[in-house]
Amino acid sequence: MKLLVPIKRVVDYNVKIRVKADGSGVELANVKMSMNPFDEISVEEALRLKEAGKAEDVVVVSIGPAKAEETLRTALAMGADRAVLVETEDQVEPLAVAKILKGVAEAEQPGLVIVGKQAIDDDSNQTGQMLSALLGWAQATFASKVEIGDGSANVTREVDGGLQTIEVKLPAVVTTDLRLNEPRYASLPNIMKAKKKPLDRKTPADFGVDTSPRLKVLKTEEPSGRKAGVKVKSVAELVDKLKTEAGVL
Amino acid sequence: MAILLLADHDNAHLSDQTAKALTAAGQIGSDVHVLVAGSGARAAAEQAAKLSGVTKVLLADDASLANNLAEPLAALIVSLAGSYDAIVSAATSVGKNVLPRVAALLDVAQVSEIVEVVSADTFKRPIYAGNAIQTVQSTDAKKVITVRTASFAAAGEGGSASVETVSAAANPGLSTHVQDALSSSDRPELTSAKIIISGGRALGSSEKFQEVILPVADKLGAAVGASRAAVDAGYAPNDWQVGQTGKVVAPQLYIACGISGAIQHLAGMKDSKVIVAINKDEEAPIFQVADYGLVADLFDALPELEKAL
Numbered sequence: 429m430k431l432l433v434p435i436k437r438v439v440d441y442n443v444k445i446r447v448k449a450d451g452s453g454v455e456l457a458n459v460k461m462s463m464n465p466f467d468e469i470s471v472e473e474a475l476r477l478k479e480a481g482k483a484e485d486v487v488v489v490s491i492g493p494a495k496a497e498e499t500l501r502t503a504l505a506m507g508a509d510r511a512v513l514v515e516t517e518d519q520v521e522p523l524a525v526a527k528i529l530k531g532v533a534e535a536e537q538p539g540l541v542i543v544g545k546q547a548i549d550d551d552s553n554q555t556g557q558m559l560s561a562l563l564g565w566a567q568a569t570f571a572s573k574v575e576i577g578d579g580s581a582n583v584t585r586e587v588d589g590g591l592q593t594i595e596v597k598l599p600a601v602v603t604t605d606l607r608l609n610e611p612r613y614a615s616l617p618n619i620m621k622a623k624k625k626p627l628d629r630k631t632p633a634d635f636g637v638d639t640s641p642r643l644k645v646l647k648t649e650e651p652s653g654r655k656a657g658v659k660v661k662s663v664a665e666l667v668d669k670l671k672t673e674a675g676v677l
Numbered sequence: 678m679a680i681l682l683l684a685d686h687d688n689a690h691l692s693d694q695t696a697k698a699l700t701a702a703g704q705i706g707s708d709v710h711v712l713v714a715g716s717g718a719r720a721a722a723e724q725a726a727k728l729s730g731v732t733k734v735l736l737a738d739d740a741s742l743a744n745n746l747a748e749p750l751a752a753l754i755v756s757l758a759g760s761y762d763a764i765v766s767a768a769t770s771v772g773k774n775v776l777p778r779v780a781a782l783l784d785v786a787q788v789s790e791i792v793e794v795v796s797a798d799t800f801k802r803p804i805y806a807g808n809a810i811q812t813v814q815s816t817d818a819k820k821v822i823t824v825r826t827a828s829f830a831a832a833g834e835g836g837s838a839s840v841e842t843v844s845a846a847a848n849p850g851l852s853t854h855v856q857d858a859l860s861s862s863d864r865p866e867l868t869s870a871k872i873i874i875s876g877g878r879a880l881g882s883s884e885k886f887q888e889v890i891l892p893v894a895d896k897l898g899a900a901v902g903a904s905r906a907a908v909d910a911g912y913a914p915n916d917w918q919v920g921q922t923g924k925v926v927a928p929q930l931y932i933a934c935g936i937s938g939a940i941q942h943l944a945g946m947k948d949s950k951v952i953v954a955i956n957k958d959e960e961a962p963i964f965q966v967a968d969y970g971l972v973a974d975l976f977d978a979l980p981e982l983e984k985a986l
């Protein structure tokens with residue numbers, strides 16, 4: 429079977445972003461960009477399924493600016509076989525991303541789509557669930573373990589009280605959580621090889637998707653800050669302050 | 678505005694996440710109906726009926742709804758959606774799983790994890806691990822919203838809504854439940870606790886985590902949290918993770934022990950009323966948000982703290 433892995437180019441998780449002074453958004457010029465960390469986990473899972481003989485082909489797809497090609501090349505260097513870049517300079521909301529991914533899935537016919545649980549820029553946690561709804565497929569979100577069976581998969585999910593295991597019919601959409609695996613690094617020879625791997629270019633219009641936003645962003649502001657307090661010298665002083673000053677004990 | 682609020686419950690008990698999301702729902706519109714979907718869930722429905730501000734409870738009791746599987750639950754919500762202007766849920770693992778599915782089926786953009794209701798169509802929500810707050814206005818006729826419960830007080834009791842039964846929608850039959858491995862504990866839940874003590878990578882093993890963190894938690898009647906590093910290393914279970922991609926909490930007192938204070942961790946606890954950090958590195962970023970910082974080895978400080986309480 430074929431595996432489809434959507435990946436998003438986002439501000440690197442180590443960067444502490446800055447809000448623009450005029451409230452119009454977040455400063456993105458000259459900021460380090462990387463693959464969304466959950467998508468690295470998805471690529472890794474797809475590669476492991478391929479290595480275990482459960483899948484033949486790993487196709488990665490990104491919806492984003494021309495530079496998202498770099499992110500796709502990273503996935504190809506990790507070991508993915510092919511890439512699709514759906515190029516747009518617009519900010520695309522999860523619903524429109526899901527609609528485009530539906531088009532890609534219909535063209536590629538994967539047995540499983542492995543989506544990240546959450547993009548660390550918009551923190552939406554929506555796309556996988558939306559894609560699964562649009563395709564009319566089963567969904568298994570927040571996966572910490574995926575076992576492929578015959579026409580179905582058993583997925584262990586990280587839920588509020590612990591873990592839940594469900595069985596989903598294939599094809600299905602899985603979203604990946606932090607404990608699923610530890611992604612590999614691309615080796616230098618593989619980074620070179622990735623430059624020659626096939627990459628298709630498309631546009632949202634090729635899938636007939638209107639990407640105009642449904643949510644109007646009126647303002648982007650800094651969160652109310654917190655100031656560093658005091659250092660206490662001992663446990664006794666800490667307990668005393670918590671009782672008398674803070675009144676929380 | 679009629680609002681459908683999806684209840685968070687385990688059939689027998691309604692979680693207080695529902696009471697907090699109800700506060701947000703009540704700020705969006707005044708006619709709030711609570712949907713309790715489950716199997717043998719009448720008890721939870723009766724608790725929902727007592728919440729102040731609920732005008733009606735809908736109880737959908739069916740075997741297909743026993744385990745919160747996304748497809749039958751989304752089908753049920755969509756079958757009811759016609760009568761509502763907004764569909765709201767707490768951003769629990771159930772809400773985050775099912776509401777985007779509902780939104781897509783209704784062709785609506787979801788507004789995730791709101792922290793403030795500005796007006797019936799405008800909301801504030803954190804992005805970039807809470808390092809920026811966006812004000813967004815939904816242009817969809819129907820709204821689909823999840824609520825970050827740490828930002829809203831729980832609605833009180835005093836209501837006496839009627840409980841009406843509704844039937845489950847046809848189960849698409851795409852998934853089946855295999856098993857739950859849920860942690861049972863007498864400690865308060867992270868999302869409702871007044872005091873939380875969390876441990877990080879510095880704990881070094883699950884034995885040490887239990888040996889030094891839990892006795893203090895017991896003394897304080899606190900819930901226990903952990904950093905991602907501690908969970909990844911197996912010192913603490915996954916559902917204890919606090920942060921951008923774990924639970925978001927805002928207790929009266931949060932005690933971070935051997936946690937450096939990465940932005941992803943801060944995202945989950947920086948709205949706590951009082952923050953205490955115990956770390957042996959005086960440069961650790963956690964001290965920048967701590968009201969009280971103690972530069973010390975936690976293996977000395979925590980046993981001492983336990984005795985002093």
Ligand SMILES: Cc1cc2nc3c(=O)[nH]c(=O)nc-3n(C[C@H](O)[C@H](O)[C@H](O)COP(=O)(O)OP(=O)(O)OC[C@H]3O[C@@H](n4cnc5c(N)ncnc54)[C@H](O)[C@@H]3O)c2cc1C
Pocket residue numbers: 441465466548876877878879903904905906907918919920921922923924934935936937938939940941942945955956957958961973974975976
């Ligand atoms: C996509 C993504 C999502 C993430 N989501 C989360 C999340 O939700 N929650 C989260 O917590 N992290 C999250 N992280 C991870 C985060 O970036 C940090 O790696 C993590 O929080 C570090 O955990 P830590 O503070 O326990 O470990 P470290 O950063 O290793 O810090 C350990 C601290 O312990 C101190 N220490 C060591 N020994 C002692 C001692 N004996 N006594 C006292 N202090 C001691 C050290 O000085 C140090 O400050 C995420 C990362 C990514 C990429």
Ligand SMILES: Nc1ncnc2c1ncn2[C@@H]1O[C@H](COP(=O)(O)O)[C@@H](O)[C@H]1O
Pocket residue numbers: 434435436437464466467489490491492520522525542543544545546547548550551552553554555556
């Ligand atoms: N522009 C995009 N291109 C490709 N995949 C995306 C894009 N946006 C979101 N995704 C996928 O959806 C996941 C969840 O994103 P979100 O719903 O925005 O939190 C990400 O981890 C990606 O796998």
